Every structure is written in C-alpha cells, then in structure tokens.
Amino acid sequence: MLQIDRLSHSFKNGSEVTAVLRDISFRVHKGQMVALLGSSGSGKSTLLHLMAGLMKPTEGDILIAGHNIVSMSENRLAEFRRHHIGFIFQAYELLANLTVRENIELPLVFQSVQPSVRRKKALALLEQVGIPEKAELFPSQLSGGQQQRVSIARSLITEPSVIFADEPTGNLDTRTEEEILAILKELNKALDTTFVIVTHEREVAAQTEHILSLRDGYLITERQGFAEASLTGGPAIAIT
Ligand SMILES: Nc1ncnc2c1ncn2[C@@H]1O[C@H](COP(=O)(O)OP(=O)(O)OP(=O)(O)O)[C@@H](O)[C@H]1O
Numbered sequence: 001m002l003q004i005d006r007l008s009h010s011f012k013n014g015s016e017v018t019a020v021l022r023d024i025s026f027r028v029h030k031g032q033m034v035a036l037l038g039s040s041g042s043g044k045s046t047l048l049h050l051m052a053g054l055m056k057p058t059e060g061d062i063l064i065a066g067h068n069i070v071s072m073s074e075n076r077l078a079e080f081r082r083h084h085i086g087f088i089f090q091a092y093e094l095l096a097n098l099t100v101r102e103n104i105e106l107p108l109v110f111q112s113v114q115p116s117v118r119r120k121k122a123l124a125l126l127e128q129v130g131i132p133e134k135a136e137l138f139p140s141q142l143s144g145g146q147q148q149r150v151s152i153a154r155s156l157i158t159e160p161s162v163i164f165a166d167e168p169t170g171n172l173d174t175r176t177e178e179e180i181l182a183i184l185k186e187l188n189k190a191l192d193t194t195f196v197i198v199t200h201e202r203e204v205a206a207q208t209e210h211i212l213s214l215r216d217g218y219l220i221t222e223r224q225g226f227a228e229a230s231l232t233g234g235p236a237i238a239i240t
Contacts, residue, residue, distance in 0.1 A: 001194050002028040002051070002162050007060030009046055020046045022217040024060070028162070028210075031192040033185065035205035038214035044198050045166075047214065051196070052085060052164055053077045065161040082110055086155035086163035090170040092147040094139040094154075100126065101135040104153045111158065118157075125153035128190070129183055145176035152183060162194045169204055181207045 009021040020043045028034050038044045049055050051062055053069045062069050064084055069077060086107075087093075094103045104122035126132050129149040131142075139147050148168060155163050165184070169177035181204065188195055197208060205211045213220040 001030040001065060002196065003063040005061040007050065007057050007062065009050060009057045020217050024219045026212055026219060026221065028194060028196060030194055032210065033188045033195040033208045034210040034212055035208040036196055036198045036212045036214065037202065037205040039200055042214040043217050044214055048164055048166055048198050053081055082107065083158060084161040086158065086160035088151050088155050088163060088165035088168045090167040092151045094147055094150055096139055099136050099138055100150050103139065103150055104157055107154060107158045121157055122153070125156055128187065129153045144172055145179060148172065148180050149183065156187065156191065156193065162196060165195060165197045167199055168197060
C-alpha cells in the first residue's frame with residue numbers, strides 16, 4: 001500500500017548541506033495503522049511532506065497503491081493526491097464559512113461528484129464519527145474534539161489509499177485525545193483504511209499496531225510490547 005524504498009533527503013542552503021533522512025525503507029500494508037514517532041527535529045515533517053508528494057526526495061522511491069509518486073509530474077501528482085491521499089491536521093483546517101457537512105463534502109466537490117451523492121456520503125461519515133446532529137453547524141460552533149471528528153470524516157470521503165494524520169491530537173486534552181484515537185482505531189478496523197499517524201508522543205504511538213521511530217534521520221522499527229532497551233538502530237529496516 002505504502003512502500004518507502006531507500007529514501008534520503010538533504011536540504012541545501014548555499015554550500016551547506018543538511019542530511020535529514022538517511023536511507024529509510026519500510027512498508028505499510030493495506031488496513032494497517034502505524035505511528036511515525038520522533039522527537040522535534042527528527043525529520044517527521046520532512047518524511048510526511050515527501051510521502052504526501054509535497055516535495056521530491058534527494059534519493060529513493062515512494063510507492064502508494066503501486067504508483068511511484070517520485071517520478072510523477074506535478075499535474076499527475078495533484079490529481080493522484082486528490083484520489084489516493086487523505087490528510088488530518090493538528091489544527092483541523094476546516095473552512096469557517098462552510099457548514100460541517102459542506103466541509104466533509106469538499107474533497108468530492110473537487111472531483112465533480114453529484115451533490116446528492118456527496119451529501120449522502122458526508123452524512124454517513126458524520127454518523128460514523130459520532131456527531132450526526134452537527135451537520136448544519138459551522139466549525140466555530142464545535143469543540144476541538146468535534147472539529148477533529150469532522151476533519152477525520154473529510155479525510156475519509158474520497159476513500160483514499162492512505163491517510164496521513166499529522167499530530168491529530170496535538171491540540172486536544174487527554175480525554176479528548178483518547179476519544180479521537182479510539183475513533184481512528186474503530187474506523188481503521190471498520191473501513192480497512194490505512195493510517196500513518198505522525199506524533200512526538202509515545203502514548204499516542206502506543207495506540208497503533210506498529211511504531212516507526214525516527215532518530216537523527218534514521219528509522220528504527222518497534223513492535224508493540226518491546227522494551228525500549230531492546231531496540232536496535234540502523235538504516236533500512238522493513239516492516240513486513
Ligand atoms: N527547508 C529546510 N532547510 C534546511 N533544513 C531544514 C529545512 N526543513 C527542515 N530542516 C531541518 O531538518 C530537520 C528535521 O526537520 P523536521 O521539520 O522534518 O523535523 P520534525 O521531526 O518534524 O520536528 P517538529 O516535531 O519540531 O516539527 C531539522 O534539523 C530541521 O532544521
């Protein structure tokens with residue numbers, strides 16, 4: 001589903017070159033929910049931007065649903081992104097002047113899907129995230145946790161191959177964080193959607209099936225239940 005092969009990335013500023021990601025390889029299978037865990041500066045955002053096709057890597061390949069996004073043209077990539085990739089952001093990124101339902105429908109507006117079809121799908125998803133009664137309210141009338149539920153529903157409406165969630169509970173209190181993670185887990189099971197959750201919080205990462213840990217640009221894979229002391233570092237470790 002998501003395959004990262006020998007990915008490296010460096011930033012160049014004049015003559016200065018900063019290596020941020022080093023020879024990273026991993027696979028996430030369809031229906032898996034994995035966490036990408038790393039402290040500040042470990043390279044999480046860079047990896048996320050690369051996987052989302054927002055920048056090209058210095059080296060390596062990124063395959064989503066069998067398509068290598070590294071070699072795609074900008075136009076093809078924009079189209080591919082609309083159909084295959086969903087996003088959930090820390091700050092929800094809902095449009096203030098659209099209702100909850102209209103926000104959820106928006107990705108399908110860009111795909112020219114009929115209004116009645118969009119509406120039906122949006123309302124079904126709103127039900128799945130547990131706030132069907134909020135359909136005609138505006139984002140400002142919702143709590144943070146409710147807004148994140150809307151953002152989750154929006155990310156699912158195109159039935160993407162993979163959803164990248166960037167610190168999805170970063171703005172929420174502990175109780176709401178638990179609710180949102182429970183919803184993500186439920187949806188992951190119910191819809192067989194693939195999720196990659198980017199976080200710097202080990203408690204959040206611990207809710208997923210697998211943890212991909214980034215340290216100094218290298219990837220370390222962990223399985224749930226392994227003690228910190230048993231981790232081994234090094235490049236190019238694959239999850240299968
Ligand atoms: N455009 C850039 N030019 C040079 N260096 C950069 C650039 N963008 C990021 N970096 C460097 O790459 C490293 C990784 O940054 P990145 O933003 O990917 O980390 P992160 O794990 O997402 O951190 P945070 O959790 O704080 O957002 C940092 O050392 C950062 O300074």
